[in-house]
Amino acid sequence: xxxxxxxxxxxxxxxxxxxxxxxRSLDFQATTMFWYRQFPKQSLMLxxxxxxxxxxxxxxxxxxxxFLINHASLTLSxxxxxxxxxxxxxxxxxxxxxxxxxFYEQYFGPGTRLTxx
Amino acid sequence: xxxxxxxxxxxxxxxxxxxxxxxxxxxxASQSFFWYRQDCRKEPKxxxxxxxxxxxDGRFTAQLNRASQYISLLIRDxxxxxxxxxxxxxxxxxxxxxKLIFGAGTRLAVHP
Numbered sequence: 001x002x003x004x005x006x007x008x009x010x011x012x013x014x015x016x017x018x019x020x021x022x023x024r025s026l027d028f029q030a031t032t033m034f035w036y037r038q039f040p041k042q043s044l045m046l047x048x049x050x051x052x053x054x055x056x057x058x059x060x061x062x063x064x065x066x067f068l069i070n071h072a073s074l075t076l077s078x079x080x081x082x083x084x085x086x087x088x089x090x091x092x093x094x095x096x097x098x099x100x101x102x103f104y105e106q107y108f109g110p111g112t113r114l115t116x117x
Numbered sequence: 118x119x120x121x122x123x124x125x126x127x128x129x130x131x132x133x134x135x136x137x138x139x140x141x142x143x144x145x146a147s148q149s150f151f152w153y154r155q156d157c158r159k160e161p162k163x164x165x166x167x168x169x170x171x172x173x174d175g176r177f178t179a180q181l182n183r184a185s186q187y188i189s190l191l192i193r194d195x196x197x198x199x200x201x202x203x204x205x206x207x208x209x210x211x212x213x214x215x216k217l218i219f220g221a222g223t224r225l226a227v228h229p
Contacts, residue, residue, distance in 0.1 A: 034217065036219075042221070043204065043219050043220065043221040043222050044161065044204070044219045045219075046216065046217065046218070046219075049216065091158070093160050093161075095217075105163075106163070106217060108160040108161055108162070109160060110159075110160050111159070111160045113158075
């Protein structure tokens with residue numbers, strides 16, 4: 001099946017610094033990618049929808065100036081957590097949509113665990 | 118009201134048991150429906166799509182009732198390896214883009 005990678009798989013950073021997370025679709029082109037966040041023992045929460053060549057669409061309550069999303073190509077979307085704080089520590093997961101003959105398959109990346117100290 | 122609601126769980130069942138998970142969704146324009154499985158500290162993995170006519174994959178059976186906006190997942194002959202969190206997921210189009218909405222998940226623990 002299709003593969004989505006994320007980099008890094010885990011990162012520890014100091015409060016106030018920025019962290020960039022990459023999401024790549026390895027063997028297909030994805031016009032749409034999604035970014036999710038998951039806190040311990042909670043479900044995935046959609047943060048934003050990333051569309052190639054256009055601005056991301058953010059969910060209510062997600063600060064677009066804090067979580068910068070760039071979808072510069074059909075295989076790469078990046079999420080930058082700016083001025084990270086300990087409350088931003090979470091599991092960030094991306095997914096990519098592959099359109100197949102009239103229906104959609106969604107593939108998740110393995111996730112990036114962010115710890116802000 | 119949450120857009121996708123699931124049984125609260127957790128479900129603790131012995132091996133071999135049959136267990137059913139329920140899910141309701143609020144957006145009648147929802148187009149596609151899925152069950153995902155998520156193991157601890159891992160990303161979700163697609164278990165099965167849910168079709169209007171209902172579908173079965175081995176020990177797993179999924180049902181959809183559009184009129185009641187209700188989805189179910191039945192697991193027969195539970196195995197220890199079935200222990201995980203099961204996520205009900207609904208896809209709909211919003212503003213021209215696809216959106217996936219996840220339920221909070223139902224945790225299943227299968228014991229010997």
